Amino acid sequence: MNQQHEYAGTILRTALGMMYLAHGLTKLFIFTPAGTAGFFSSLGLPGFLGPMTMGLEIIGGVALITGLYARWVAVALIPVLLGAILFVHGSNGWSFSNEGGGWEFPAFLIVASISQFFLGDGAFSIRHPFQSKLA
DSSP states (O other), X not given: OOHHHHHHHHHHHXXXXXXXXXXXXXXXXXXXXXXXXXXXXXXXXXXXXXXXXXXXXXXXXXXXXXXXXXXXXXXXXXHHHHHHIIIIIGGGOSXXXXXTOOSHHHHHHHHHHHHHHHHOSOSSOOBOTTSXXXX
């Protein structure tokens, strides 16, 4: 992979990571874990999925920013975005500026996450710290 592709992977994973981290920290500090659980319950989902989603967003965001298994983390977070479309934003129409937010933003992030998978971890990443250095 050439250097430009490596930098593209870095830029995309950093942007995705910051987005996930911001959403997770908003759930933690603004909505609180209890409030997030209550919101998920109000959607007919098990309440524990709220804090679990919050944790996945925070951990996944940090992993993406640092480049720790970034391509796999990006794919693993797609179900969070699909859940956002199916249970929160899907019925609000396409535009995210619609009341309640439409599904354009989560759909775009799914495409960006798939792109991250194909681009790889990018430059300046931790990559795979548990992989043998001899391999």
